[in-house]
Amino acid sequence: MKKALKTSAEGRKCRFPHCTQILSIYNHKPYCRVHWDQIPQKQKTIISAAKV
Numbered sequence: 001m002k003k004a005l006k007t008s009a010e011g012r013k014c015r016f017p018h019c020t021q022i023l024s025i026y027n028h029k030p031y032c033r034v035h036w037d038q039i040p041q042k043q044k045t046i047i048s049a050a051k052v
């Protein structure tokens, strides 16, 4: 049986300006953990809806 782990593309960088943090393939968000905590909830909702 194959394990169907849901992962994102490798080598993605955080979208926060000037942030060079490489995102984990297991992190499906467009921001690193630090900046994800900083962006407004309203923006998170938009990002989640768009399924980047």
Ligand SMILES: [Zn+2]
Binding pocket: 014, 015, 016, 019, 020, 021, 031, 032, 033, 034, 035
């Ligand atoms: Zn970042």
